[in-house]
Amino acid sequence: MLKINSASKFDHKVNQIRKSITNPLDLRQLLLYLITSISKELQLDNISFLLTDTDAEEYQLKESIKLNKSFLTIKNDSALVNYFLSKRDLLFLSKIKILLFKLDKNTGKKKANIDLLKKLAADMEHLQSEIAVPFLYDNELIGILCIGTKANNRKFTKSDISFITSISNEFSINVYSALAHNNLKIKEKEMSSLYEVGKVISSLFDFKKTFDIIIRNASILLKSPKILLFLYDDYEAKFLIKKSLGFSDFQLGKIEESMRFKECTQILCDTTEGILIKTKTDNGYYDENVLQDLGVESVLSIPWFDEDLKIVGELRAMRPASQNAFTNRDLEIATNLANNITVALNNSKRYQKSEEHLLELSTVYNITRSLTSEFELEKIQEKVCSIFTDVLNFQRSILYLYTSDNRLIPHNASGWDKEIYQGLALDISSTIEGKSLIEGRIFQVDKKDLENYDLTAVNKLDLKEFVVLPLLIINKKPIGVLVIDTHSTAQSGSKLNLRLLTAIANQSAIIIENATLYNKSEEINQQLQKDQARTAKELQIARYIQQGLLSAKLPETKALHINASNIPCQAVGGDFFNFIPYDEKNLGVVIGDVSGKGIPAALLMTMTNSIFSEFGKRYSSPEEILKHTNKSLQSYLSRSPIFYVTAFYCIINFEKNILRFCKAGHNPPIFYRAKTDEIIFLDSEGTYLGTFDDGGFIDKNILFDTGDKLVLYTDGLTEVRNKDKKLFSKERLAELVREHHNLPAESLNKLLIENVENYGGANGNKEFADDIT
Numbered sequence: 148m149l150k151i152n153s154a155s156k157f158d159h160k161v162n163q164i165r166k167s168i169t170n171p172l173d174l175r176q177l178l179l180y181l182i183t184s185i186s187k188e189l190q191l192d193n194i195s196f197l198l199t200d201t202d203a204e205e206y207q208l209k210e211s212i213k214l215n216k217s218f219l220t221i222k223n224d225s226a227l228v229n230y231f232l233s234k235r236d237l238l239f240l241s242k243i244k245i246l247l248f249k250l251d252k253n254t255g256k257k258k259a260n261i262d263l264l265k266k267l268a269a270d271m272e273h274l275q276s277e278i279a280v281p282f283l284y285d286n287e288l289i290g291i292l293c294i295g296t297k298a299n300n301r302k303f304t305k306s307d308i309s310f311i312t313s314i315s316n317e318f319s320i321n322v323y324s325a326l327a328h329n330n331l332k333i334k335e336k337e338m339s340s341l342y343e344v345g346k347v348i349s350s351l352f353d354f355k356k357t358f359d360i361i362i363r364n365a366s367i368l369l370k371s372p373k374i375l376l377f378l379y380d381d382y383e384a385k386f387l388i389k390k391s392l393g394f395s396d397f398q399l400g401k402i403e404e405s406m407r408f409k410e411c412t413q414i415l416c417d418t419t420e421g422i423l424i425k426t427k428t429d430n431g432y433y434d435e436n437v438l439q440d441l442g443v444e445s446v447l448s449i450p451w452f453d454e455d456l457k458i459v460g461e462l463r464a465m466r467p468a469s470q471n472a473f474t475n476r477d478l479e480i481a482t483n484l485a486n487n488i489t490v491a492l493n494n495s496k497r498y499q500k501s502e503e504h505l506l507e508l509s510t511v512y513n514i515t516r517s518l519t520s521e522f523e524l525e526k527i528q529e530k531v532c533s534i535f536t537d538v539l540n541f542q543r544s545i546l547y548l549y550t551s552d553n554r555l556i557p558h559n560a561s562g563w564d565k566e567i568y569q570g571l572a573l574d575i576s577s578t579i580e581g582k583s584l585i586e587g588r589i590f591q592v593d594k595k596d597l598e599n600y601d602l603t604a605v606n607k608l609d610l611k612e613f614v615v616l617p618l619l620i621i622n623k624k625p626i627g628v629l630v631i632d633t634h635s636t637a638q639s640g641s642k643l644n645l646r647l648l649t650a651i652a653n654q655s656a657i658i659i660e661n662a663t664l665y666n667k668s669e670e671i672n673q674q675l676q677k678d679q680a681r682t683a684k685e686l687q688i689a690r691y692i693q694q695g696l697l698s699a700k701l702p703e704t705k706a707l708h709i710n711a712s713n714i715p716c717q718a719v720g721g722d723f724f725n726f727i728p729y730d731e732k733n734l735g736v737v738i739g740d741v742s743g744k745g746i747p748a749a750l751l752m753t754m755t756n757s758i759f760s761e762f763g764k765r766y767s768s769p770e771e772i773l774k775h776t777n778k779s780l781q782s783y784l785s786r787s788p789i790f791y792v793t794a795f796y797c798i799i800n801f802e803k804n805i806l807r808f809c810k811a812g813h814n815p816p817i818f819y820r821a822k823t824d825e826i827i828f829l830d831s832e833g834t835y836l837g838t839f840d841d842g843g844f845i846d847k848n849i850l851f852d853t854g855d856k857l858v859l860y861t862d863g864l865t866e867v868r869n870k871d872k873k874l875f876s877k878e879r880l881a882e883l884v885r886e887h888h889n890l891p892a893e894s895l896n897k898l899l900i901e902n903v904e905n906y907g908g909a910n911g912n913k914e915f916a917d918d919i920t
Contacts, residue, residue, distance in 0.1 A: 160188070160310065161317050174325040178210040181318060185294070186212050189307055193275060193295035197221065198326060199288065202474030206291055214275060218469070221274065221291070226266035231281035231288050237312065238279040240271045278303065280315050284323040358390040361462075361488055366392055368484060369477055371464035373443060377411055378460040386411045386461070394441070401440045408437050411461045412448040419458065421482050422448040425472040441465070445472040449485040462488065509742060511650045514538065518655065524662040525559070531655045532561035535631050543632035545608065547573065547580060549625040555580055562632065563608060577601040580628045583615040587623055589645055590615045610634070616648055618656035626656040702726045702734060706801035710892040712900060713920045720918035721748025722861045723756045727763035732802040735763045738859040739794035739813065744918060747790070755780065755792050755836075769796040769809035770846040773833065777811070780837030791835040795859060806849050806857070811836045814862050817881045819888050821854030826881045856888050856895070863917035864899070867907040875906050
């Protein structure tokens with residue numbers, strides 16, 4: 148420690164300062180009181196205090212008075228710091244300048260001494276310090292007190308220097324303790340934040356929500372205004388930017404132009420470790436000009452891994468020059484955050500795969516149902532071809548049927564005129580179409596790879612890239628092949644879902660074979676016609692019954708004006724709504740949609756509506772009602788996993804003007820607030836009913852007032868497409884509600900349906916593809 152000259156003279160002043168500090172572990176209070184007391188005692192123009200930051204490997208400005216800088220640092224390897232660690236004494240800028248003047252006149256002195264003095268002078272001028280005072284504890288320089296000039300350019304006296312030295316000696320241990328306490332609090336806060344963020348991120352399943360929450364929390368935890376999230380895309384076979392934060396359109400354009408900056412840093416550098424770049428000039432990874440254009444000085448890059456420890460993504464956090472550079476501590480925080488991100492991404496991928504598989508099953512089921520709704524062989528063949536163009540969005544498709552003389556004859560096509568393919572006959576022994584049928588497997592074909600095959604049909608149909616699907620039934624009996632043109636479509640190349648195409652081809656083969664047998668048997672044909680007529684009659688009766696259930700008398704109340712409509716796309720549908728009155732002050736309302744359409748959906752709809760009626764009377768919380776309904780539906784749907792139900796349940800309290808609601812994977816209703824002319828989508832957590840044990844349902848509340856509107860609807864309304872195949876969308880629906888909010892409920896209901904009909908009617912078809920409520 149420094150020796151104190153005439154220390155007793157300043158004991159009273161030092162003790163006064165010590166007694167005035169109420170909380171010696173409060174770092175900011177301690178430093179502020181010290182520099183305030185010193186400034187007042189010495190009448191200084193300016194004074195500041197720099198504290199060590201071991202992670203940043205520098206000393207940073209923590210508190211100051213009358214300093215014209217808010218951001219000030221000095222590196223650990225600076226001349227000033229090295230001097231204090233070796234000499235442990237005060238430094239005076241005036242004395243350094245006098246020594247420099249003398250040494251410059253005496254050329255015989257060593258140049259090394261002159262260089263050291265110049266560096267010390269430069270450091271002190273950088274810190275705006277006339278006197279630099281070290282605060283040392285246990286051979287460690289924990290801080291630097293920078294004392295500026297005295298007011299009116301008065302000189303420092305020996306008494307001033309003794310006072311400053313006493314402060315340094317007496318309060319070094321206090322500063323050390325307060326700094327240690329402050330660092331501990333910061334680390335505790337960081338760990339707590341990481342824990343809370345980790346809980347949220349690792350519990351997510353929705354991909355889009357996962358990225359949104361990751362980027363927001365990463366920005367907060369890492370104090371980073373600019374973030375990029377990279378994820379490996381299996382289809383593109385490269386890393387893509389999935390989410391960005393803090394970049395202008397110009398800067399995103401610069402990123403797009405830089406091939407190296409768009410790549411995963413760990414892959415480029417052949418490492419699996421996190422990478423810390425403190426300054427743009429001191430890095431071997433990115434182009435310095437790109438970082439300059441992005442306004443970036445310091446970068447953190449952390450990889451994400453899949454379950455096989457393969458790098459699948461990267462979190463890249465960035466700071467501008469106006470912020471402190473990232474430190475090793477920031478690298479630790481980012482690494483812990485990346486571990487949680489890895490868990491979240493793996494959860495999301497599993498969930499996404501299960502959703503994709505469920506969607507595939509639903510697609511195959513709906514296509515099969517569509518095909519089996521036809522009985523004429525020619526119409527079935529036409530529908531098989533149109534499914535691949537109209538439903539699956541391929542460019543063209545053609546159906547060949549197998550004949551007993553080992554040939555394939557085209558029977559129907561979508562995208563080609565009949566004159567083009569009429570008269571074609573393919574020998575199964577010399578064509579790629581025949582090879583697919585013989586071997587019973589799918590071929591993804593590029594014309595330039597077919598040198599050894601008969602290309603008569605390929606050339607006539609002008610095929611370049613295509614897929615051949617064999618149509619086989621039990622015991623590999625050949626039915627024919629489907630050829631799908633994949634050239635210049637969104638589903639070309641590796642994006643093809645071959646599993647889905649195989650399932651559709653298998654179902655198509657069975658249905659075509661059944662229809663062929665049907666056409667060959669007059670007796671079977673007549674019986675099927677009778678069955679069809681009976682089924683149609685039953686469906687009509689079922690429609691009357693279902694419409695009767697849904698169009699029962701609406702609740703009458705002075706507080707609300709209610710109107711409702713249900714339009715099934717088929718004879719019967721899967722949409723439903725219901726009103727459950729609790730008392731004169733509360734009314735329950737539910738709307739829902741069963742997956743699929745037709746009889747199965749109608750049966751499940753009726754059962755679900757009954758369950759809601761029962762539980763709606765028992766419980767007064769939408770969350771509880773959805774939980775119990777979910778549990779009941781699970782027991783019914785456990786053997787039919789392709790079905791699920793979406794729903795929105797709310798309870799309207801007329802006395803308190805409160806709407807309490809909860810959602811189970813349903814479209815968010817539209818709430819129009821009249822006073823502010825504001826549209827609010829009533830969204831909340833919660834997944835489909837009948838699918839998971841814990842649906843994650845959460846109640847939410849919203850206040851309503853006179854003139855407000857609430858529009859509940861199913862996806863059949865917002866997913867109507869026009870001739871350009873663009874969706875009607877909930878945003879368009881919301882704007883209509885805002886524009887016509889003054890209409891009464893019945894008129895508004897009618898206007899919304901007419902608008903949707905006209906939107907879809909622009910495509911030449913006013914029939915809806917899905918039920919509408």
